[in-house]
Amino acid sequence: MATVQQVDHAGLEAALKKDSTTPLLVDFYAPWCGPCQFLLPVLDELAARYEGRLRILKVDTESEPELASALAIRGLPTLCFVRDGALKYRMEGALAADELAQIIDQILL
Helix, strand or coil: CCCCEECCHHHHHHHHHHCCCCCEEEEEECCCCHHHHHHHHHHHHHHHHCCCCCEEEEEECCCCHHHHHHCCCCCCCEEEEEECCEEEEEEECCCCHHHHHHHHHHHHC
16 A cells, blocks of 8 residues: 655655656645644545555655755645656645545646
C-alpha cells in the first residue's frame, strides 16, 4: 500500500530530480495547524487511490523554515502539484479527498 512520505529539504530535492515522470503532490504543513491535521487521512486515502501513479510528500515547515520561506509558503496547508519536474498548480487550504482527486485528475494525470 502506498504511503505519504515525510521529507526534508534534501529529500524534496531528491524526489524532484529522481523521477520526474511520476507526478508529485507536496503538502507543506505544521504540526500545530488544525486544517493540516484534517488533511492527514485525506492524503492517506489519496496515496492508496493513486498508488503507482502519484507520489505524495509532506514537508514540515517548522522543521524546514528556510525552504518554506524560499517557496513563499504563507498559509497552511499549502499543496503543490508537480508534473514533469514543474509546478503545475498550488493552493492553500484543506479539501476533501474527492475534491483533491478532481484537481489531481485534471492537472497531474
